[in-house]
Amino acid sequence: MTAPAALDSALATAINGWLGLDPATRARLSVLDGRIIALHLRIPELTVMLRVADGRIDVVRDPDLQPDTVLHGTPLGMARLGLGSDTAGMLFSGEVEITGDIETGQAFRAILDGMDID
Numbered sequence: 001m002t003a004p005a006a007l008d009s010a011l012a013t014a015i016n017g018w019l020g021l022d023p024a025t026r027a028r029l030s031v032l033d034g035r036i037i038a039l040h041l042r043i044p045e046l047t048v049m050l051r052v053a054d055g056r057i058d059v060v061r062d063p064d065l066q067p068d069t070v071l072h073g074t075p076l077g078m079a080r081l082g083l084g085s086d087t088a089g090m091l092f093s094g095e096v097e098i099t100g101d102i103e104t105g106q107a108f109r110a111i112l113d114g115m116d117i118d
Helices: 005-019 023-032 075-082 087-093 102-113
Strands: 036-041 046-053 056-060 069-073 096-100
Touching: 005 023, 005 056, 023 056, 023 102, 036 075, 036 102, 069 075, 069 102, 075 096, 096 102
Parallel strands: 036 069
Antiparallel strands: 036 046, 046 056, 069 096
C-alpha cells in the first residue's frame, strides 16, 4: 500500500519543516541530490518514496521509479532514527534495516544523526 496522494504535500511540508529546524541540514542533503529513498513501514504496511532535490525532500509517486535505498522498520523505529536515537544500535538490532544502495542509506542516516535542533 502507498500513502494516499492527498497526504503527499502535507508529509513533504512536515518533513521539510522538521529538517529546516537545523539550517545546516539542507546543505548536507546536497550529497543526496536526485536520490530516491523509500521508507517502508512494517506496521501498518506502507511505503513512502522521497526524492532529495535542492536541499529539500519531495514525496514522489511514480510506479516506474526505483529507490536507491529502502529503509525498513516500524513507525517507532523510523521515529527514533529521525530523532538520532542510537541509530547504530537500531540498525544492528534489526529495528531499522537498509537495503539497496547502503552508502545512500548510511548518508541519509548520518544527515539525520547530525541534525542539531536548537
